[in-house]
Amino acid sequence: MSGQEKRPVTAVSLDLSTQPVPLRCAHCGVTQEPQAQAICPECLGPLEPVYDPDRTLPSREEIASRAPSIWRYREWLPFTGAPVHSLDTGFTPLVDAPRLAALLGVARAWIKNDTVAHPTLSFKDRVVATAINAAVGLGCETIACASTGNLAISVAAQAARAGIPAWVLIPDDLEPAKILAAAVHGARVVRVRGTYDDVNRLCAQLADKFAWGIVNVNLRPYYGEGSKTVAFEIAEQLGWRLPAAVVAPMAGGSLLSKIHKGFGEAIAAGLVSGATPRLYGAQATGCAPIVRAFESGAEGITPVVPKTIARSLAIGAPADGPKALAAIRATGGSAAAVTDPELIQGIRTLASTTGVFGETAGGVTTAAALALAARGAFRPDDEVVLCITAHGLKTPDAVSVRDFDIPTVSSKLADVASLVRAA
């Protein structure tokens, strides 16, 4: 069925228990029926989900009584009725990190630990959990994505569980561990010769040709909302308090801008009070279009051709770059880019001070936080959260065993004892 030509995708739901909300254009305000469409047909502006302003919002106690997943904040996710797929994604640990706080020179630091996200060890599990419910609610028979790696794995896994055919398109030179982890779930994995930005353009054309739900293309309005749950979880896990600052990696800029939106909604709902945390964006110098725009004071983003080992962040033309920039500026935050050697050191510093092994994006976030601290971005009384967005075993080649002194000895006690004495 997956090769079937496009026919109009209507709002007739296959499963009436999940109904995606309508969409509204952020520019011209025109409202659209729920559909797999991210761009306003009138003015090409971005479509955003419309929430019923009169819906009943839950109290802190009501939220606390719900299962530990993104769906405990379901009133802020773009559906009416109960979700049917991927019900156990989200609510990852917020890990106290006193040794990292000391390095940063701040009062407290925590790791928002999406390296243990369910089911595929990256924060992309959140956005796919919302996108897959939108796909099913809209009657899409095939789910697809353009991916820098982690999205491919999450789409493949969540589609497999739901029994929906999946096509994932990736740049051909992606890390082997990520290609394998997508393919093992039975998804159709297609390696495209080119960069992520080429893959993304191709997927926009595929969305016009086939009746596919492409999670980060035509389902983007529903997909992006999943990232807001990072902000709700941080606030709840701190006992309904807000940290002073949050550091997050940026690829397309969606995560950081949705964290901003999530904090704003939690404050507006009266769940938490105080100032929105200052937001800090992290990129690799080999692909830092949002950081460069921040530094130069530009309004728009100048695309770049990515060249970095931080493949999960290698988006040269970030779709939500302007929104991420606006969020950083509105909250009084900042942005920093780090080199590949710095991000590799960042992976090691993070692991050896917090016990959390992040992939290259985690190295970028940690190294950027340290760079920001060195230039005085944080105050001694600040409480800072670092979003570590995917597991280190996804990019095992970033940190080589050859970088460590790992002796091989006989099984004789004397051999090890002399090592211990020499240590």
Ligand SMILES: *Cc1c(COP(=O)(O)O)cnc(C)c1O
């Ligand atoms: C996709 C991704 C990001 C950033 O995503 P955007 O929302 O596109 O900015 C961060 N970290 C990891 C590990 C990712 O896979």
Ligand SMILES: [Zn+2]
């Ligand atoms: Zn419009």
